[in-house]
Amino acid sequence: MKHKHLTFLLAMLMSMVVSVASAHDVEIDGIYYNLIPKAKQATVTFKGDSYSAYSNEYSGTVTIPASITYEGNTYSVTSIGERAFYWCDGLTSVTIPNSVTSIGAWAFDVCSGLTSITIPNSVTNISSYAFSYCSGLTSITIPNSVTSIGNDAFNGCTGLTSLTIPNSVTNISSYAFSGCSGLTSITIPNSVTSIGNSAFQGCSGLTSVTIPNSVTSIGMSAFSGCTGLTSVTIGKGVTKIYGSAFAQCGNLEEVYCYAVNVPSTSSDAFRESMVEYATLYVPEESINAYKAASPWSGFGTKKPLSGETPNKKCATPTINYANGKLTFTCETEGAQFVSEITDTDIKKHYDAEVNLSVIYTIKVYATLTGYDDSDVATATLCWIEQEPASEGLGTDVKEIASMPVLIQSQGGTLRITGAANDTPISAYTVGGQLLDITTSNGGEATLRTNLHDGIIIVKVGKRTYKIAL
Numbered sequence: 001m002k003h004k005h006l007t008f009l010l011a012m013l014m015s016m017v018v019s020v021a022s023a024h025d026v027e028i029d030g031i032y033y034n035l036i037p038k039a040k041q042a043t044v045t046f047k048g049d050s051y052s053a054y055s056n057e058y059s060g061t062v063t064i065p066a067s068i069t070y071e072g073n074t075y076s077v078t079s080i081g082e083r084a085f086y087w088c089d090g091l092t093s094v095t096i097p098n099s100v101t102s103i104g105a106w107a108f109d110v111c112s113g114l115t116s117i118t119i120p121n122s123v124t125n126i127s128s129y130a131f132s133y134c135s136g137l138t139s140i141t142i143p144n145s146v147t148s149i150g151n152d153a154f155n156g157c158t159g160l161t162s163l164t165i166p167n168s169v170t171n172i173s174s175y176a177f178s179g180c181s182g183l184t185s186i187t188i189p190n191s192v193t194s195i196g197n198s199a200f201q202g203c204s205g206l207t208s209v210t211i212p213n214s215v216t217s218i219g220m221s222a223f224s225g226c227t228g229l230t231s232v233t234i235g236k237g238v239t240k241i242y243g244s245a246f247a248q249c250g251n252l253e254e255v256y257c258y259a260v261n262v263p264s265t266s267s268d269a270f271r272e273s274m275v276e277y278a279t280l281y282v283p284e285e286s287i288n289a290y291k292a293a294s295p296w297s298g299f300g301t302k303k304p305l306s307g308e309t310p311n312k313k314c315a316t317p318t319i320n321y322a323n324g325k326l327t328f329t330c331e332t333e334g335a336q337f338v339s340e341i342t343d344t345d346i347k348k349h350y351d352a353e354v355n356l357s358v359i360y361t362i363k364v365y366a367t368l369t370g371y372d373d374s375d376v377a378t379a380t381l382c383w384i385e386q387e388p389a390s391e392g393l394g395t396d397v398k399e400i401a402s403m404p405v406l407i408q409s410q411g412g413t414l415r416i417t418g419a420a421n422d423t424p425i426s427a428y429t430v431g432g433q434l435l436d437i438t439t440s441n442g443g444e445a446t447l448r449t450n451l452h453d454g455i456i457i458v459k460v461g462k463r464t465y466k467i468a469l
Helices: 002-021 284-291
Strands: 026-028 031-036 041-044 060-063 067-070 073-080 091-095 116-118 139-141 162-164 185-187 208-211 231-234 254-257 279-282 301-304 318-322 325-329 336-343 360-367 377-385 402-410 413-417 424-429 434-439 444-448 455-460 463-468
Touching: 026 067, 031 073, 139 162, 279 284, 284 301, 318 377, 318 402, 325 336, 325 360, 377 463, 402 455, 402 463, 413 455, 424 444, 434 444
Parallel strands: 041 073, 060 091, 091 116, 162 185, 208 231, 231 254, 254 279, 279 301
Antiparallel strands: 026 031, 031 041, 067 073, 318 325, 336 360, 360 377, 377 402, 402 413, 413 444, 424 434, 424 455, 455 463
16 A cells, blocks of 8 residues: 555656646747647747746847747747746846737746846736846836736836836736835826735835825835835825835925825824924815824824825827827826727628728827826828829829828817818818818918817818817
């Protein structure tokens, strides 16, 4: 019986060794992958015999391809798997293709030599510990496509000096940026509604932080040990501040809290932060309520706020089109842009003949931490045909050139760019009433409708378009 038991254990151990040794399906150009044949997808995986420290073999510069070919089949590289580059301290740079949508847990954990990485706009999820203890990273751009940042995702990235969290993220997870002691500035967008436990714990390089109006709760120890903090601004939406949220911030001088109703706050939220020497600024109508509530009552000086919440409103963006690219500009310096573009041709067709309109509706707004989101700017991008040209092409061939025209509405005014000089342009109500008429000059034209909403008809040359104000 004992012999059978030992034989069983030996078999189990052997199967474990085999499974570890066969942790990948294929190796191509020095990169190991696991394959999902039915989906024709590939995941980058560990290069070596085990997940133990120092055994992963990736080093130097690694460029991950968007697709691989194996046994005559093409696989799209869609993810970087769990622990794929775990503890590759010789890894210095990684290029991730636009085909990748997720970065797995511990994917780059303890890659201390990693100095450069670009996360493409295709990535929607950064899993827990994905970049933890990548102490060589000095900056990283998280794209607007990312909606989820896992626990400890950047924990211990001591080389990071600045960070912008995209406005697609709604929650900053626990320990997400804990121990990033080199971090001197962070941008928390208006999309974030909660800040997790210890999210920025030990970020001793931070001198100030602004928590936007969208945030409703600040987690336990969220900013504890941020010894460089001198100023904290708390938006008017915060209703709950958990224990030790701002503990051990001994250099704190000013706290601006715009919440009219005193947030439910743990009594030790400012533990060992010497707030008896700091000044608290709160709404004038609420100052007595703050004076009567712990820990706010412990501040040495309480003063009424002058003015409203610091969140100003971003300027409405301007939409431009040139050389095949849309660009957005805004008078609010540092603003980010969130756009939505829809194509009228993206729909099912059931007829034998389909007339393609090639018309795009563009909506964009500007956002920035410390500001309210801007009004939405809208535009219509369309193509109009010019007079056909046949010179040099033979008697039976005509070349019809088309020009991109951008029609942008704002405040009852239409701005048209792209039309050829002297092109007649006019605007009408849906009932046919003429609102304004002009001709394009230098590729630009302006129509004044005195309408601020509804649908109008714009005629550019011989083409007409419905435009939503």
